[in-house]
Amino acid sequence: MYLIIFDVDGTLVDSQDTIFHGLQVGFEAVDLPMPDRKTALSIVGRSLEEAFADLVGAQHLEKVPAMAEAYRQSKISRRKLGFEIDPLYPGAKNAIERLHAREDFLLGIATGKALRGVRHMQETHDLHGKFVTIQTADTSPSKPHPDMVERALSETGVERDRAVMIGDTSFDIKMAKAAGIHAIGVTWGYHDHTRLAEEGANRIIGGFEHLDEALQDVLKYDEETV
Structure with a gap:
């Protein structure tokens, strides 16, 4: 076998468009500037918290849980509305x-x-x-x-x-x-x-x-x- x-x-x-949107929601939730699209999507494949941590760096690690939660809630809401396809x-x-x-x-x-x-x-x-x-x-x-x-x-x-x-x-x-x-x-x-x-x-x-x-x-x- x-x-x-x-x-x-x-x-x-x-999934690049829906992931990018979710990342934007995460950055907006903690009032941090969003990286450019190529940089943001370079972390696809990592788990959510680790992905945000890679993007924000050590100076903003305390914001990662809130960013990840905002991302998750956005996904749930959008799927209920028929988005995220x-x-x-x-x-x-x-x-x-x-x-x-x-x-x-x-x-x-x-x-x-x-x-x-x-x-x-x-x-x-x-x-x-x-x-x-x-x-x-x-x-x-x-x-x-x-x-x-x-x-x-x-x-x-x-x-x-x-x-x-x-x-x-x-x-x-x-x-x-x-x-x-x-x-x-x-x-x-x-x-x-x-x-x-x-x-x-x-x-x-x-x-x-x-x-x-x-x-x-x-x-x-x-x-x-x-």
Whole structure:
């Protein structure tokens, strides 16, 4: 059995607009100037408190809890109003369904999102039942700490050399390497090809149409097993 672990923001869903809005709400709540868009989105992948801490620096750490709470409450309110609909990247759903159909594959999630956000994604895009293990910021330290991967391996019983993390940020790649599993980087998210390569991604792909080839390359599975 093989375990394929997906990041969410920047890998499965294009959430940059809703994340940026939430960050703006957080900064406005404590009357701090908002960083430019590129800087703000560079922290996507980290857990919420850690992301705000990275952005505000040591001099404003006491403001982080209020910023994170403002972000969360904004998300909850906007979802109730029908906003916060992050689209899947092209090919994402087909890839998930195709891999889920294989008898030798288990799918998982490891994300800096809260579980509430993952459930919202599943409901929005009809992805219930596709992931056997879901690791979130609710129960694990922020990436790149390897805890999310360790929990996923423990829950599924899959060996490390038969598991792979798929993500768009250096945090994903570093987490995978810290946990001793393979890593595939994707270029359509928040960190560029160079950063992913520097952290040791086994393969880097530019579209979901290349995922099967990359998985076969790093996992060496039997292509005929379905």
